Amino acid sequence: MIARPPFDKRSQAxxxxxxxxxxxxxxxxxxxxxxxxxxxxRRGAQGKGSRRRPKLLAAIALLALGVLIAVTTLQTxxxxxxxxxxxxxxxxxxxxxxxxxxxLANRNDRLQTDVGTLQSSAEQxxxxxDTLLDALNQARLLTxxxxxxxxxxxxxxxxxxxxxxxxxxxxxxxxxxxxxxxxWQAGAEAIxxxxxxxxxxxxxxxxxRAITVNYNSLIPPYVVxxxxxxxxxxxxxxxxxxxxxxFDLETNYGIQFDMDTVDQVTLPAVPSxxxxxxxxxxxxxxx
Amino acid sequence: MIxxxxxxxxxxxxxxxxxxxxxxxxxxxxxxVVAALDASFGALRAYLDDIFDDxxxxxxxxxxxxxxxxxxxxxxxxxxxxxxxxGVVVVLGIRIFSNVAAIRRHIFHA
Numbered sequence: 296m297i298a299r300p301p302f303d304k305r306s307q308a309x310x311x312x313x314x315x316x317x318x319x320x321x322x323x324x325x326x327x328x329x330x331x332x333x334x335x336x337r338r339g340a341q342g343k344g345s346r347r348r349p350k351l352l353a354a355i356a357l358l359a360l361g362v363l364i365a366v367t368t369l370q371t372x373x374x375x376x377x378x379x380x381x382x383x384x385x386x387x388x389x390x391x392x393x394x395x396x397x398x399l400a401n402r403n404d405r406l407q408t409d410v411g412t413l414q415s416s417a418e419q420x421x422x423x424x425d426t427l428l429d430a431l432n433q434a435r436l437l438t439x440x441x442x443x444x445x446x447x448x449x450x451x452x453x454x455x456x457x458x459x460x461x462x463x464x465x466x467x468x469x470x471x472x473x474x475x476x477x478x479w480q481a482g483a484e485a486i487x488x489x490x491x492x493x494x495x496x497x498x499x500x501x502x503x504r505a506i507t508v509n510y511n512s513l514i515p516p517y518v519v520x521x522x523x524x525x526x527x528x529x530x531x532x533x534x535x536x537x538x539x540x541x542f543d544l545e546t547n548y549g550i551q552f553d554m555d556t557v558d559q560v561t562l563p564a565v566p567s568x569x570x571x572x573x574x575x576x577x578x579x580x581x582x
Numbered sequence: 583m584i585x586x587x588x589x590x591x592x593x594x595x596x597x598x599x600x601x602x603x604x605x606x607x608x609x610x611x612x613x614x615v616v617a618a619l620d621a622s623f624g625a626l627r628a629y630l631d632d633i634f635d636d637x638x639x640x641x642x643x644x645x646x647x648x649x650x651x652x653x654x655x656x657x658x659x660x661x662x663x664x665x666x667x668x669g670v671v672v673v674l675g676i677r678i679f680s681n682v683a684a685i686r687r688h689i690f691h692a
Contacts, residue, residue, distance in 0.1 A: 319676065322673055322676045326677040326678075326680040326684075327624055327628060327681060327684070328638065330635075330641070330642065331624075331634065332633055334633070334637075334638050335632075335633035335635065350584070350636045351584070352636040352640045353636050353640065354584045354587065354588030355640075356588075356621075356639060357585050357588040357589040357592065357622065358588040358589065358595075359592065360618045360619070360622055361589045361591065361592020361593040361594075361595070362592045362593075362595060362601075363592075363596075363611065363614055363615050363618055363647075364596070365592070365594075365595070366596050366600075366601060366603060367612055367614075367615050369596070369600055370603060370608060371612075
């Protein structure tokens with residue numbers, strides 16, 4: 296055995312200290328392949344002498360080593376620029392994303408401000424819309440475009456029980472006009488005659504042998520319904536010239552005339568053709 | 583002399599030709615280089631000890647490279663490739679150091 300352990304001067308006790316030391320020492324001791332020694336010993340025994348010059352085989356092996364070293368070096372060097380490139384591209388991507396984030400955050404802030412502004416203006420407009428709608432409904436109620444309901448007064452009037460035509464016992468359009476006028480005066484807010492609501496274009500007139508309202512012929516008895524203060528409407532009407540005239544008619548001409556206060560009455564809307572205007576226009580200035 | 587020439591020609595050829603290494607082989611190249619270095623330093627020491635032999639060198643060279651690569655390959659398959667690589671490099675490194683120390687003793691007679 297020619298291979299010499301390099302640490303053979305150590306005592307046995309030292310050598311046994313730890314197993315890892317033994318392992319390291321064994322690695323060091325056998326660092327030279329034992330085959331070299333074995334082959335050389337055999338060669339010496341055969342008397343051939345040591346063949347110590349490296350030949351072609353060794354050169355080929357070292358050539359392989361050289362190629363290996365060169366290839367590995369190239370591989371490592373070519374890999375590192377790729378790594379650096381990837382890293383820098385990732386870094387720039389991070390920067391891009393960070394810029395995106397701050398841009399989006401700014402946009403978010405702006406949009407939130409916008410939302411707040413729009414919300415407050417929407418609230419304002421909503422309030423305005425409600426006001427306008429209220430005003431419109433009030434106007435429609437006043438012009439008779441929509442039905443009206445409320446407490447009021449019902450007047451039932453009829454011709455003299457067995458009077459003849461042309462005598463004083465017949466109710467004329469003028470009588471109804473006077474009555475309506477008196478009701479407006481007494482504070483009535485909506486009036487209808489036999490279910491014909493009086494609008495701002497409604498006329499009460501005689502056409503042929505009948506009285507018409509909104510172009511509808513009326514058949515006696517005439518039922519005049521008015522919406523107003525139920526506590527005062529009847530008394531106030533009685534004091535108006537219209538009311539006085541009707542008491543007169545009742546007394547002197549035998550015309551039937553009854554008044555009743557009602558808690559709840561609904562008047563229909565004016566027919567839509569009596570709500571059209573052709574010439575009257577709103578002044579151009581906005582209200 | 584012829585051996586040194588082989589080494590130089592090998593490095594030059596590798597640098598000039600730049601052979602393409604398959605991706606699957608790439609992780610085993612550094613380990614193979616360390617194993618080959620170990621065999622080569624062992625051969626140099628044997629040469630200085632006057633016991634060098636061509637066949638022994640080539641066999642130890644090839645077996646070193648192949649076994650080192652196999653161990654790392656096995657480690658990769660078992661999921662401990664990095665640890666096994668470290669172990670192989672440590673063992674081969676110790677061997678290289680002790681061989682170089684012997685070579686130094688030969689050259690400087692110290």
